[in-house]
Ligand SMILES: Nc1nc2c(ncn2[C@@H]2O[C@H](COP(=O)(O)OP(=O)(O)OP(=O)(O)O)[C@@H](O)[C@H]2O)c(=O)[nH]1
């Protein structure tokens with residue numbers, strides 16, 4: 001193993017020198033701020049000291065034992081049985097990043113940087129955290145810099161069409177959110193509101209929405225096919241806002257989006273994909289991909305009250321460049337719904353993750 005000590009003006013400069021000298025597989029063992037030169041402690045320059053190490057022949061050392069062991073165990077079929085390291089496990093970016101250490105004071109960020117939603121930018125965020133920390137020596141400024149960096153890709157939106165449709169997987173809170181929206185437009189904004197549901201798979205689904213419609217005192221139309229859907233739209237055309245509930249379906253069912261397209265028309269409509277923040281990020285990515293053929297206006301994220309991990313918001317919004325419409329924060333209708341700004345969303349994500 002080769003170990004090298006590098007002194008530079010900034011963490012990013014030191015990282016660059018490490019990459020040049022030791023390559024992408026280098027492991028950062030330590031970083032600290034030091035003072036160089038000066039007289040009796042005066043006029044000394046602030047520098048960053050970085051200690052890094054690298055295996056002298058990392059690829060050969062990793063690959064060989066795997067082949068040797070498999071050859072011993074299965075001498076007749078070594079080529080089939082031995083599993084070479086995957087591209088991912090060999091990726092210099094992931095290997096070198098996972099081994100880097102943050103200064104003790106920033107250890108709370110370690111878990112955040114390992115978030116799947118941040119996998120492509122963990123390295124840049126690491127540099128940001130370390131350099132801000134050494135520059136300011138102030139944890140609240142480090143947190144603020146982190147939040148500010150995350151805010152840029154997070155866009156939020158308001159509904160611009162008269163028709164607002166919610167769609168998404170089963171049980172994520174579509175109907176409950178629609179009831180909250182109906183109450184918001186009717187009671188807070190004093191607008192006329194109509195409801196349409198195309199969720200005719202279960203009687204209880206219609207009854208659930210009818211109860212909300214009765215309480216808020218707004219009309220509800222039930223549409224069993226595209227023709228009835230168009231008719232319901234025409235009947236409610238006097239309303240300021242028309243909210244459309246759809247049936248939740250298993251997102252692994254490939255026919256789901258096709259059926260959705262057959263039973264609705266999306267003209268004049270803001271279609272929001274409703275996703276629960278309690279779901280796994282990888283599943284959310286797959287669901288969003290299923291909805292590629294639907295003209296989505298953005299996301300509604302539900303059940304923010306049931307998790308400390310809000311990173312899916314960041315990951316999905318950044319990946320798709322679709323904005324956030326609203327977040328829901330509990331089961332209570334109408335109060336548990338919020339319309340945060342971009343900065344508020346990123347602050348929520350970071351604060352929940354750190355505490
Ligand atoms: N904790 C929490 N629960 C919520 C939230 N929103 C909805 N729920 C609950 O989630 C459950 C499902 O809500 P629904 O509104 O029926 O979900 P849906 O997406 O319409 O379900 P389907 O129509 O069956 O696909 C209910 O128990 C709701 O009270 C939320 O923001 N937080």
Ligand SMILES: [Mg+2]
Pocket residue numbers: 174175176199205245246247248
């Ligand atoms: Mg429903």
